[in-house]
Amino acid sequence: MEEAGAGAEDPAVEAAVRRLAASVEAERERLRAAGRRGAEEAARLAAELGQLRARAEESCRAERAKIEEEWARLWALQQQMTVPRASAGAGVLRISCCGREFSMPRAFLGSVEGSYLNHMFSDAFIHSIPRDSEGRLFLDFNPDCFAFIVDWLSRRQGRSDAPFPPVPPEQQLGVDTLLEALHLMPFVGANRVSPTHGTSLAVLGSDVRATLDGWQVVAAERPLGPLGASRFEVHVAANTDSEQGGLAVGVCGRVPVGAETCSLHLQHAVLYVSGNGPVGSALAGHNVQKGIRLAEGDVLGVKYDFGTRTVQWYYNRAFVGTSSIKAESQEHMLALYPVLALRCRGQHVRAEFGGVPAKGPPQDDRGRP
Numbered sequence: 167m168e169e170a171g172a173g174a175e176d177p178a179v180e181a182a183v184r185r186l187a188a189s190v191e192a193e194r195e196r197l198r199a200a201g202r203r204g205a206e207e208a209a210r211l212a213a214e215l216g217q218l219r220a221r222a223e224e225s226c227r228a229e230r231a232k233i234e235e236e237w238a239r240l241w242a243l244q245q246q247m248t249v250p251r252a253s254a255g256a257g258v259l260r261i262s263c264c265g266r267e268f269s270m271p272r273a274f275l276g277s278v279e280g281s282y283l284n285h286m287f288s289d290a291f292i293h294s295i296p297r298d299s300e301g302r303l304f305l306d307f308n309p310d311c312f313a314f315i316v317d318w319l320s321r322r323q324g325r326s327d328a329p330f331p332p333v334p335p336e337q338q339l340g341v342d343t344l345l346e347a348l349h350l351m352p353f354v355g356a357n358r359v360s361p362t363h364g365t366s367l368a369v370l371g372s373d374v375r376a377t378l379d380g381w382q383v384v385a386a387e388r389p390l391g392p393l394g395a396s397r398f399e400v401h402v403a404a405n406t407d408s409e410q411g412g413l414a415v416g417v418c419g420r421v422p423v424g425a426e427t428c429s430l431h432l433q434h435a436v437l438y439v440s441g442n443g444p445v446g447s448a449l450a451g452h453n454v455q456k457g458i459r460l461a462e463g464d465v466l467g468v469k470y471d472f473g474t475r476t477v478q479w480y481y482n483r484a485f486v487g488t489s490s491i492k493a494e495s496q497e498h499m500l501a502l503y504p505v506l507a508l509r510c511r512g513q514h515v516r517a518e519f520g521g522v523p524a525k526g527p528p529q530d531d532r533g534r535p
Contacts, residue, residue, distance in 0.1 A: 413439075
C-alpha cells in the first residue's frame with residue numbers, strides 16, 4: 167500500500183516541477199524581451215541625443231561664426247574711428263584753427279586713443295571736417311588754446327607722461343574747457359599737490375604733512391577745471407591743533423610764492439579756516455556755517471561754480487553754505503588753484519581732486535542755487 171502511494175505521488179510532483187520550470191522559462195523570456203525593448207529604446211534615445219547634440223553643435227558653430235563676424239565688423243569700425251599708435255606713416259595734418267595754421271603729424275594722435283580729438287581725425291570722420299580754400303582742415307577752436315594741446319601732443323611722443331605745458335591764468339579756463347570737450351583730461355592725468363612749493367611741508371603725491379610749526383601754504387599743481395574737475399576734497403588724517411583750528415582750505419587766483427607761503431593773507435583768495443569760517447581778500451559775502459573744527463576723519467569739500475562765481479562748501483559731504491567772490495577780484499581769479507594751509511607739526515591731510523559728488527544746495531526753478 168505505501169509503495170503504491172509513493173508511486174502515485176511521483177507524476178503529480180513531476181507535473182508540478184514541469185509547470186514551475188515552464189513558468190520560470192516564461193519569466194526568463196519575458197525578461198529577455200523586456201531587455202531587448204530596453205536596449206532598443208536606449209539605442210533610439212542615444213540616436214536622438216546624438217542628433218540633438220549634432221544640431222546644437224551646428225547651431226553653436228553658426229552663432230559663433232556670426233559673433234566672430236560681428237566682432238570683426240566692430241573691430242574694423244573701431245579701427246576706422248581711431249588713429250592707432252602704429253601710424254608713423256600716416257602723414258601730416260594741415261589744420262586751420264580759426265585762420266591760424268598748424269601742421270601736426272597724424273601719429274601724434276596715437277597717444278590719445280579714445281579721445282574725441284583722435285576720433286575726429288580717424289578714417290571714419292576726417293572727411294566730415296570742413297576744409298578752407300587752401301584745403302586745410304578747418305577747426306573752430308580758440309587757436310591760442312589749441313596751440314597748447316598741439317605742443318603737449320608733441321611732447322608726448324618722447325614721453326607718454328609728459329606734463330601739460332604751463333598755461334597763463336587768463337587762458338586757463340579756455341584751455342581746460344577745450345580739454346574737457348575733446349575728452350583729453352584723462353590723458354592729462356590727475357591733479358596733485360605741487361611738489362615744488364618752497365615750504366617745510368612734506369608733500370608726497372597729494373599727501374601733505376606739517377614738519378614744523380607756523381603757517382605753511384601749498385597749492386595744487388593745476389587749477390580747477392570748468393566741469394567735473396571744479397571740485398576737490400581734503401581728508402584730515404591728523405590734526406594736532408583741532409581745538410584752535412590750525413588748518414585752512416580754499417582757492418586762490420595764483421600759486422602762492424615767497425612770503426605768501428607762510429601766511430593766510432593771500433591775494434585773491436577765499437579760505438575756510440578750521441574753527442573760524444570763510445576768510446580772504448576776495449570774499450564778498452557768505453552764508454557758510456561758521457566754527458567747524460576739522461578733526462581726524464573729517465572731510466572738507468570745495469566746489470567752484472564758474473557760472474555764478476561762487477564757492478560751495480561741504481563738511482563731511484553735507485552742504486554747509488556758499489561764499490561769493492568780489493567783482494574786482496574775479497578778473498584775477500580766472501584760474502583757481504586749490505590751496506592747503508597747515509600750522510602745527512604733525513598735521514596730516516590728503517587732497518582728492520575731482521572729489522566725490524555731494525548733494526548741493528537747493529536750487530530754484532531756473533537751476534540756480
